[in-house]
Amino acid sequence: MINGNKSAVRNGKVAVGAILLFWGVITILPFLWMFLSSFKSNAEISQATQNFLPNHWTFDNYKRLFVDSNFGVYLKNTLIITLFSFLGMLLNAMAGYGFAKFKFKGRGPLFILVLATMMIPGQVTMIPVYLILNEMHLTNTLAGIILPGLVGAFAIFLFRQFMSNISNSIIEAARLDGASEWYIFWHIIIPISKPVLAVQGILTFIGGWNAFLWPLIIANDQKYYTLSVGLQLLQGQHTSDYGLQMAGSSFMVIPIVIIFIIFQKYILQGFNVQAEK
Template sequence: MKHKKEYLNQSLLYVFLSIGVILSILPFYWMAIGSTLPSGKIFSVPPSFLPGNHLVENAKTLNESLDFLKVLWNSLFISVTYTIVSVLISSMAGYAFAKFEFKGKSSIFFIILCTLMIPFQVMLIPLFEIIVTLDWLNTYQAIILPTLASPFAIFLMRQNMLSIPMSIIESARIDGAGEFKIFFSIVLPTMKPAVAAVSIFLFMSQWNSLLWPLITLNSKEMFTLPVALSSLVGLARIDYGQLMLGTTLSVVPVLIFFLIFQKHFISGILGGSVKE
């Protein structure tokens, strides 16, 4: 009787999980199917869940409207550059807050955490004035530089680095290793899970960013994917076929990036639960 009850509970669990998976995947599947259909058939009743033969036409119109490869390059360059530099800055800051003692350390870290409560919209006007003053409008650095020091990334890296024994660092110092060598040779290699988690978070936040690029970029040659796709939504006629195709293609790099780092993602997030 006990085994039957356990089997029933397990079966119900799998049923609910299966339903959850289907509901999660269905919008992405419908989006991918919509990219192969003409605009007029995407919202037909009943909806079509089989691929159509309009993929090539949608690709042509999408490229004519956006110069998709250029837009894709802009997003990839900005997101990858931002992720690499921001991870480096966040790791160094996290290491300093975790393993160094200096005056005002707790107060500075508290201020950094407080910035998490400030909506980005509040900073739009001051940031825009700075960008205009520096003559950075419609440039890559206008998108990359303002948010390089991510408070959340600094917090997560600091929490993970608290778990590194000071004895290892002190031993390296006794052996004559400098702080940069200790950081890059000892500390950073042991933080692969945390780096993976932070990288996914930073890459996705930059890849999906719309508001700030929309304000600072004013030419189609510099558009990122979210800005370019938003420009396809007109006041009169919307070609949903090319919009679905563009959205589908914009999801692919995020999935690839996540699949590369997913092995370390969970352990990196859990590492942030270490208490001082």
């Protein structure tokens, strides 16, 4: 009877694994085809009969992407925006730590007010923010693109929830030993918060890397465009050049996949920590 139960459990796991594998292949297949097609010539992609692998591998699409389509400038702008987004993530961590471990007058109402901003669609605040930045002469600048996205209510909430579970005794012991608040934050809180930092780090990278609507609104000069805006411009200018479009789309997707693969263990660790608590 026991052997029968073990066999049933094993068969069930095999069935679930097979279903997940099948679903994973279906999910990744379009992205794999897009990536492989970026190494095909446009003539080969336009053929009636398609081969999954390129008949003749070529890097011309990627060369044209940076030489003819100004993607080097778009990449530089996107990296700058993403870098400052990580600076904003640290500001969110500081705010979350303050709400979690410091007692001050009005902490509760202020935190509720911060959470209330999550209920307001971003599209509603775009015009007021644009007018404010216009008065500050920051439209059509990288600073105008970066500043509105430095801090966010969701990130503050995420850090606050995680840091609330950190034992107060650790912080008090550090204070008794003469550690400053800055030292406690950087050398105690941040190392303990690696799981939530990994989760928020990936969300921050994706948000900065895929920035589209706000850069499109605030910038009217191509030298301030991001990769997403440049890709949309590319699709409009080269409607029938599928190889070039596949190269641009692959260049947008692959870094996100790589970042996720690198940090996936920290994400799973973050979920486990939250589940245990």
